[in-house]
Amino acid sequence: MGGQQPLDLATVTAGSGGRPAASRRRPGWPLVLTALALLTALTAAATWLRADGTFEAWKQASVETSDAAELRLGYFGNLTHGPALVGFEEGLFAQELGGTALTAQVFGSGPTAVEAMNAGTLDAAFVGPNPAINSYAQSGGESLAIVAGAASGGAQFVVAGDLADEGDLAGSTLASPEFGGTQDVALRTWLAGQGYEVDGDGARSVAITPMPNGQALQMLRQGQIDGGWLPQPWATRAVQEEGARVLVDERDLWADGRFPTTVLVVRQDYLARHPQTVERLVRGLERSVDWLDTHEDDPVTVAGTLNDGLVAAGTEALPQNTLIDALGALEWTVDPLTGTYPALLADGIAAGTTQDASLEGLVDERFLERLRPSAPAGEESP
Numbered sequence: 001m002g003g004q005q006p007l008d009l010a011t012v013t014a015g016s017g018g019r020p021a022a023s024r025r026r027p028g029w030p031l032v033l034t035a036l037a038l039l040t041a042l043t044a045a046a047t048w049l050r051a052d053g054t055f056e057a058w059k060q061a062s063v064e065t066s067d068a069a070e071l072r073l074g075y076f077g078n079l080t081h082g083p084a085l086v087g088f089e090e091g092l093f094a095q096e097l098g099g100t101a102l103t104a105q106v107f108g109s110g111p112t113a114v115e116a117m118n119a120g121t122l123d124a125a126f127v128g129p130n131p132a133i134n135s136y137a138q139s140g141g142e143s144l145a146i147v148a149g150a151a152s153g154g155a156q157f158v159v160a161g162d163l164a165d166e167g168d169l170a171g172s173t174l175a176s177p178e179f180g181g182t183q184d185v186a187l188r189t190w191l192a193g194q195g196y197e198v199d200g201d202g203a204r205s206v207a208i209t210p211m212p213n214g215q216a217l218q219m220l221r222q223g224q225i226d227g228g229w230l231p232q233p234w235a236t237r238a239v240q241e242e243g244a245r246v247l248v249d250e251r252d253l254w255a256d257g258r259f260p261t262t263v264l265v266v267r268q269d270y271l272a273r274h275p276q277t278v279e280r281l282v283r284g285l286e287r288s289v290d291w292l293d294t295h296e297d298d299p300v301t302v303a304g305t306l307n308d309g310l311v312a313a314g315t316e317a318l319p320q321n322t323l324i325d326a327l328g329a330l331e332w333t334v335d336p337l338t339g340t341y342p343a344l345l346a347d348g349i350a351a352g353t354t355q356d357a358s359l360e361g362l363v364d365e366r367f368l369e370r371l372r373p374s375a376p377a378g379e380e381s382p
Contacts, residue, residue: 068274070101071281074113074125077106077313078213079232079326080154080261083288084126085309090291096284100277106313108212109178117144117267124266124281126150128182129344130354132265137345137357142268145364146336148282150262150289154330155183156235157190157248159227160220166194166247173207175216175228180353182261184210185344186250187229188351214315220244231261233318236326249329260337260344261330271364282334282367289332299324338363 073093075084087093094102105122107113110131116122118135135143163169169191176184187208188198196206209225213234219225220242227247230238238244251257264285266278295302303324307317318326341359348354 065273065275067098068100068123068270068277070103070123071097071277072103072105072121072123073281074105074107074116074122074127075313076108076126077310077315078234079306079310079323079330080151081126082292082306082309082327082330083150083262083285083332085306085313086291087284087288088312089305089309090288092287092291093281093284096280096287097277098280100280110181111178114144114265117265120267122267123270124264124278126262126264129260129263129341130182130185130348131180132263133341133345133348133359133362134180134354136359136362137355141358141361144265144267145271146263146265146362147271147278147364147367148264148285148334149260149336150264150285150332150334152258152261152331152333152335152337153251154232154235154261154326155186155229155250156232156246156329157187157227157229157250158220158235158238158244159247160223161243161245163226163247169194169196169206169226170204171206172226173209173224175219175225175230176208176210177213177216177231179210180348181210183229183231184208185348185351185353186253188353189347190229190248190253192350217242232329233322233326235329236322237318240322240325251329254340258331258337259340263336275367279367279370283371286334286371289334292332299327302327334368336363336365336368338365 073084075081075088079085088104105116107116107125110127111134113122113125113127114131114135117125118139129146132144132146136145159169159172163172174187176187178184191198191206191208196204198206198208211219213230216225216228216230217234217237220227220238227244228238229248229250235246239246250259253259264282266281271278292302300320303318303320306323311317341362345354345356345359349356
């Protein structure tokens with residue numbers, strides 16, 4: 001999938017972007033206003049130079065922020081991106097963004113979406129945590145920030161029915177969505193823990209071939225691969241359609257069964273210039289998660305909306321029973337589950353897909369904190 005061009009779906013909504021006509025001023029007012037603006041800038045510069053001692057600190061602090069004219073948002077046609085599917089289908093993102101034009105772009109993997117962000121052709125995206133960590137580490141913390149979670153769970157290691165157990169994998173060929181992606185790192189980490197050598201030539205060697213999820217399903221059907229670490233709905237489809245079985249549910253590898261599968265990331269320069277827009281996007285995401293939670297007892301409605309979202313993203317609609325079974329492996333949450341990132345970083349380093357780096361500043365929870373209700377007097381906030 002590396003280098004795959006995203007599918008640019010459409011501009012979802014656009015505001016007029018109009019501004020009130022400038023009022024008339026007396027001839028002397030422009031000079032007065034210019035002087036006041038200069039005085040304000042000099043005061044700010046002096047304050048920041050005293051506090052930090054560098055011009056760079058003042059320059060960063062003086063970036064003018066405003067609502068963005070456009071937000072280019074990436075996501076995948078997977079159920080693990082359910083809040084994104086709902087946010088587009090129900091118009092929740094567009095409602096919150098108001099006059100900011102929203103453009104949807106569909107990707108097949110996190111590394112590809114992150115490449116688009118680094119190239120400046122994408123402003124924000126729903127991705128797995130490992131590509132976000134990798135980008136943050138490689139850029140020295142300058143590329144992106146995680147501003148919210150979206151989903152936990154929903155990833156499983158499925159294998160062909162003739163593989164008996166975890167000791168029967170030597171010589172097998174396995175799939176992951178893309179090298180360095182969240183499921184790829186999980187697969188490499190688990191195999192190493194079982195004593196397997198990835199892409200080696202020893203007696204316990206296992207081959208990993210990154211490929212799109214749909215292709216993995218087809219190759220499993222044809223007997224060209226023996227399994228894969230797949231997100232939903234592909235793991236459930238492999239079981240129901242191809243006779244595969246779940247060897248590992250990734251939830252069983254984490255405390256309390258919770259780990260981030262999908263998070264919302266924003267390009268750092270976009271975040272610095274348009275925090276108001278990012279806050280509205282996070283609010284739309286929270287509404288999407290609330291919609292999914294509210295309709296939890298109405299699987300027909302949920303299945304219909306998610307299927308519409310999958311089709312819009314270029315993925316075929318699912319049978320209702322397949323979709324409902326797949327949803328059983330997922331939890332919707334805006335919590336980015338920050339405490340898991342040191343372990344995710346360590347796994348990426350051990351797998352050879354990530355370099356060691358500080359993760360300080362990777363997760364920016366200020367927008368979530370503004371959305372959390374204040375606790376009543378005498379009580380602590382959750």
